[in-house]
Amino acid sequence: MGDLVLKIYPSFEGDFQLSEAGLARPVSGAMIHNYTLSGSRPLQGSQIEIVNLNKTMVDVLVNISYLNGEKVSLMLHPDAPLALLPGETSKWQVVRTYTVLGVEHIWFGIDHLLFVLALIMITKGFKKIVKTITAFTLAHSITLSLAVLGYANLPGPPVEAVIALSIVFLASEMLKLHLGKPSLTAQKPWLVAFSFGLLHGFGFAGALTEVGLPQSEIPLALAFFNIGVELGQIVFVIAVSAFLYLLAYKKNWPEVIKKVPAYAIGTIAAFWTIERFIGFWS
Structure with a gap:
């Protein structure tokens, strides 16, 4: 929550002794x-509680690594801050936990949502929107998988800065469209979506790598994190498309009003770009 660190912490029943291992660190809107x-x-069969979680509006992803190599992953929520610890994580637990994590990551990843919003507003026609979003999905799925599995890697800060810059580019494309000028995105939205989607995949991978994956179920966790991202993205696309469809009934919007979304998206993205580049070089 900005610079505010919530006063939540794990608590175990019985005679277990808990000690912090290093300083907490922020990553992609979360704290590790x-x-x-x-x-x-x-530890199996005992209870874990995240103290004060019921007073917040956040979720906690718990990853436990036992000395014998077994891994446990589970998600705790404000309305369910306690859980019994199982032995090795079941496949169903991995599916449920990482699907939810993927949905939450896209819904709280405002930069990714702004990119998708700009794409939708530029692309005309339902079939074209479907092709464009499919290209974006395919691209970021490729780089997300390659990065998490260790086959490709890009440093996080420059990736985040260029992601913000990609949104500035789309905002300028929106203005070109309003002015009746040739626009690469309007002509070939799938190409732009695929190209920048490769970059956004590295952004998703950075967050997922920091949070952690159950070592015994990496492919399954990765697959369902990706599915969660897509489910969240589909819900967003449907909601935005329905909203834009309703707005289309009023066809005589003033030109100044029509330009507001482009300027708003561009201003926010420009601020992010400057902020992230300064953070990268400082």
Whole structure:
């Protein structure tokens, strides 16, 4: 929540001893905490609670690595801040946890949503929108998979800066469209969506890598994180398309009003670009 760090922390029942392992660090709108836990009995079957979680509006992804190599992943929510710890994570737990994580990542990733919004507003026709969003999905799925599996890598700060710059580009394309000038995105939206989608995939991968994956189920977790991202994206596209369809009934909008979305998106993205480049070089 901006610079505010919520006062939430894990608590284990019984005689388990918990100690922080390094400083907490922010990443993609989340805060990562690492702890070391020790005890005289097995952890499986005991209870974990995130204290004060019920007073917040955030979720907590818990990743536990046992000394014998087993991994456990589960998601806790404000209305369910307690859970019993199982043994090794089941496939269903991985599917559920990482699908939810993917949906939340796209819904709270405002830069990704602004990019998709600009694409929708430039692209005319339902079939063309479907092809464009499919190209974006295919592209970021490729780079997300390659990055998480270790076959490709780009440093996070420059990637985030160029993602913001890609939104500035689309905002300028929106203005060209209003002025009746030739626009690459209007003519070949799928090409622009695919090209920048490759970059956005590295942004998704950075967040997922920081959060962590269950080592025994990496392909499954990766697949359903991607599915979660797509589900969240589909809901957003349907909602925006329906809203724009309703606005289309009023065809005599003043020209000044028609330009507001482009300037608003461009201004926000320009601010992000400057902020991220300054952060990268500082």
